Amino acid sequence: MQGSNVGQGVRGEVDEVLGEAARLLPGGEMPAAVFNDRGIFERERERIFGRSWVYLAHESEIPDRGDYVLRYIVDDPLIIVRDEDGEVRGLHNQCQHRGMQVCRSEAGNASNFRCPYHGWTYRNTGALTGVPVEKQAFGETLDKASLGLVQVPQVDTYNGMIFGCLDPDQVGLAEWLGDIRWYLDILTMRCPSGVEVVGAPQRWRIDVDWKIAGENFVGDSYHTLMTHRSMVELGQAPRDPKYAMYGEQVHIPGRGHGAMLIGAPPGTDLPPFWGYPQDAIDRARTSLPSAEQFDVAYETRIMLSTVFPNLSIHNPIRRPDHRYEGSIPMMTWRVWNPIGPGQVEVFSWFVVDKDMSEEFKRLSSLSYLRSFGISGTFEQDDAEIWTHIARNAGTFSGRNHRVNYQMGMELEVDEQWPGPGVAQPANFTDANLRSFYDRWIEVMR
Numbered sequence: 001m002q003g004s005n006v007g008q009g010v011r012g013e014v015d016e017v018l019g020e021a022a023r024l025l026p027g028g029e030m031p032a033a034v035f036n037d038r039g040i041f042e043r044e045r046e047r048i049f050g051r052s053w054v055y056l057a058h059e060s061e062i063p064d065r066g067d068y069v070l071r072y073i074v075d076d077p078l079i080i081v082r083d084e085d086g087e088v089r090g091l092h093n094q095c096q097h098r099g100m101q102v103c104r105s106e107a108g109n110a111s112n113f114r115c116p117y118h119g120w121t122y123r124n125t126g127a128l129t130g131v132p133v134e135k136q137a138f139g140e141t142l143d144k145a146s147l148g149l150v151q152v153p154q155v156d157t158y159n160g161m162i163f164g165c166l167d168p169d170q171v172g173l174a175e176w177l178g179d180i181r182w183y184l185d186i187l188t189m190r191c192p193s194g195v196e197v198v199g200a201p202q203r204w205r206i207d208v209d210w211k212i213a214g215e216n217f218v219g220d221s222y223h224t225l226m227t228h229r230s231m232v233e234l235g236q237a238p239r240d241p242k243y244a245m246y247g248e249q250v251h252i253p254g255r256g257h258g259a260m261l262i263g264a265p266p267g268t269d270l271p272p273f274w275g276y277p278q279d280a281i282d283r284a285r286t287s288l289p290s291a292e293q294f295d296v297a298y299e300t301r302i303m304l305s306t307v308f309p310n311l312s313i314h315n316p317i318r319r320p321d322h323r324y325e326g327s328i329p330m331m332t333w334r335v336w337n338p339i340g341p342g343q344v345e346v347f348s349w350f351v352v353d354k355d356m357s358e359e360f361k362r363l364s365s366l367s368y369l370r371s372f373g374i375s376g377t378f379e380q381d382d383a384e385i386w387t388h389i390a391r392n393a394g395t396f397s398g399r400n401h402r403v404n405y406q407m408g409m410e411l412e413v414d415e416q417w418p419g420p421g422v423a424q425p426a427n428f429t430d431a432n433l434r435s436f437y438d439r440w441i442e443v444m445r
């Protein structure tokens with residue numbers, strides 16, 4: 001990262017850094033000090049993660065009553081459970097007695113959660129139902145009705161995607177997502193049964209600021225030229241090293257959400273609709289909500305999206321020559337959960353259209369494992385780079401540098417684009433990143 005001096009304003013307080021960010025962003029720059037900084041992280045914990053709708057789980061992970069998974073918003077431990085009535089709830093995993101975690105298994109099925117410290121027992125609705133030797137220990141004084149597990153104030157779903165929000169006053173999920181739903185539909189409604197998560201999420205930690213990962217998936221096609229060049233040379237990516245430049249980049253103004261819909265390089269024979277088999281294409285024609293969404297999907301070879309703040313989705317193509325068994329289309333969803341300044345825990349799920357054959361799902365999961373996920377080639381390319389950006393941004397001098405987001409500032413808007421949002425007819429543009437940071441600054445200030 002090469003930057004010019006940013007002046008004296010950046011070093012110092014969070015508000016100063018945010019003021020500098022707001023001043024610089026219209027010109028396509030940001031102070032590096034927004035990354036890997038303790039003050040910024042503490043503000044993000046409160047303003048971003050304490051108030052945003054954050055992706056937590058998919059309904060297919062908890063299909064039956066009593067099914068639960070443990071998830072996190074920053075360091076808040078949450079139980080995402082389908083209760084006895086079939087309702088999806090978020091419960092703080094913190095006993096109302098002395099604060100112990102009442103559930104310590106990452107996934108399972110339980111009608112009750114019994115705290116391992118003194119044995120207080122809660123129904124999977126969160127209600128406190130059992131206190132050992134209650135009469136002798138507490139007499140008649142314990143108000144059990146008010147001592148249920150604390151509920152996540154807002155939990156809602158969209159197309160099976162479960163989101164939670166720690167702020168009871170935040171707008172509803174549908175409004176929060178806004179027009180990115182049109183693009184999420186393309187990724188989740190290609191077959192009548194929707195999508196399903198297969199297996200537990202892969203989890204690993206990276207020394208990177210969560211925003212660096214999120215910005216990569218919201219609009220950084222440009223890095224594929226260099227970062228993933230070896231994948232092109234190995235034949236694991238389309239032959240044109242500029243393959244990620246084509247197609248359309250779209251952002252939802254004011255929301256921070258964005259998507260890249262990467263098309264076919266001219267003169268190449270990459271198959272339409274990500275290379276999914278013909279029966280999947282036929283299903284999608286009637287399953288997607290609109291003809292426009294089908295047409296857009298048909299022209300897409302690779303699709304990525306980040307839903308503000310920290311859910312990213314990647315759905316890349318298969319190779320046209322079938323040379324690699326694992327090179328059929330796959331989809332991964334991931335949450336970049338910040339666990340400290342310049343540190344994330346990644347939750348990465350393999351997601352597949354539910355109506356695909358078992359054989360397709362098997363091959364698609366191999367495609368995921370080989371490219372993304374903890375052992376994936378592309379994933380390791382990215383993480384290796386990101387850690388060094390975060391490291392530089394946290395240094396004494398490096399935090400005074402500027403980060404450049406000026407690509408595509410002159411690129412015209414595609415007025416013919418059939419979907420919602422602001423579209424540009426190429427992916428080598430930073431429009432989505434500028435929009436992502438515009439939203440970030442707005443929420444942080």
Ligand code: FES
Pocket residue numbers: 095096097098099100115116117118119120
């Ligand atoms: S801390 Fe849970 S029962 Fe005491």
Ligand SMILES: [Fe+2]
Pocket residue numbers: 223224227228378381382
């Ligand atoms: Fe990458």
